[in-house]
Amino acid sequence: MDTARLAEDLREQTAGFARAVAGGDPDAEVPTCPEWRLRDLAGHIGHAHRWTAELVHQAADAPIAAPAADDPGPQDTWERWLTEGAEKVIDAVQEAPAGARVWSMAGPTPPMFWLRRMLGDTVIHHYDAAATTGAPFDVADDLAADVISEGMGLLAEPSAVRFKPELAELRGRGETIVIRPDSGQGWVITRTPEGIRCERGDGDGDVVVSGPVTELMLVFTRRVPARDVTGDRALLDHWLTHTSF
Missing domain, CATH: 3.30.1050.10 (SCP2 sterol-binding domain)
Known part of the structure; x- marks a missing residue:
């Protein structure tokens, strides 16, 4: 998938996720992530997108500080806040200079790595949100296949064992x-x-x-x-x- 397709899918999947979490009980347990409530799930995605955008914007050669908490704020602001986060990722990747490299768990990588990584994370957590609130969940076959490929690539990366022994x-x-x-x-x-x-x-x-x-x-x-x-x-x-x- 090229950058344009990844960006289109991140917008679509984030919008579906945002609708799902905005329509549910913020204190509902997420059945597929039982350690989280719905508000934690929303906060995770919104802050992960913003962290990624800043990482790419800085062309950081090491991980940057994560937010102290995953608080998504008032529920009536979630949809706008979440969709803005996805746009920040897309803008950071599209505005990166040619030949840019940024830190990743697999070593220095083109910024598009992080657009694909955030899309994969968002797709799976969109499912988590839908499973919690009963909202619809849909993903194109080629996108589902790419989520598998991206995840398997991360697991097979030799350095991954340092992060997950x-x-x-x-x-x-x-x-x-x-x-x-x-x-x-x-x-x-x-x-x-x-x-x-x-x-x-x-x-x-x-x-x-x-x-x-x-x-x-x-x-x-x-x-x-x-x-x-x-x-x-x-x-x-x-x-x-x-x-x-």
Whole structure:
């Protein structure tokens, strides 16, 4: 996806998220993130967008300070506040000079990395908001596929184990997990002695998870249980346990 498409989708997904959280009880527990209330979810997205925009704006070569709290303010301001945050990310990325680099957990990276990262985060939390308030949730198949690819790329990044030590438990001896969507190309995850390898591809594996691509996106972000699994279910459960955030 190019910058224009990522920006369009971030606007759309943030707007859907904003409508969902603005229409619910701010103190409702988020069933897919039970440690959070709805107001925490709104605050997380709004502040994550603003933190990202400032990181890119500064072309920072190290993480910048995060907000002291995720307070989103009065609920009747949430929709405007959230959509403004998404625009700040888009503006910062689009205004970055050619060749700009900014800190990321994977090392110095073009600013578009953060536009894609915020889109993936927003898509999943849009689902969380919809699951809390009963609002509609919709995501295009190619966007759901990109959320999977982006997430798998982060997990396979060698430096990721510094931020999430549990990923070291996913080193293996060549065991494979196949993500097989109903249409389009799938993903093959291989557990090697050096770490995780994830590639686009098809075929059989030690365990295969099949289904619509949006459902698979939600399975591998631990929002819904896998329904169509063949092979070593324990291998899948181990993966999901050690990739939870």
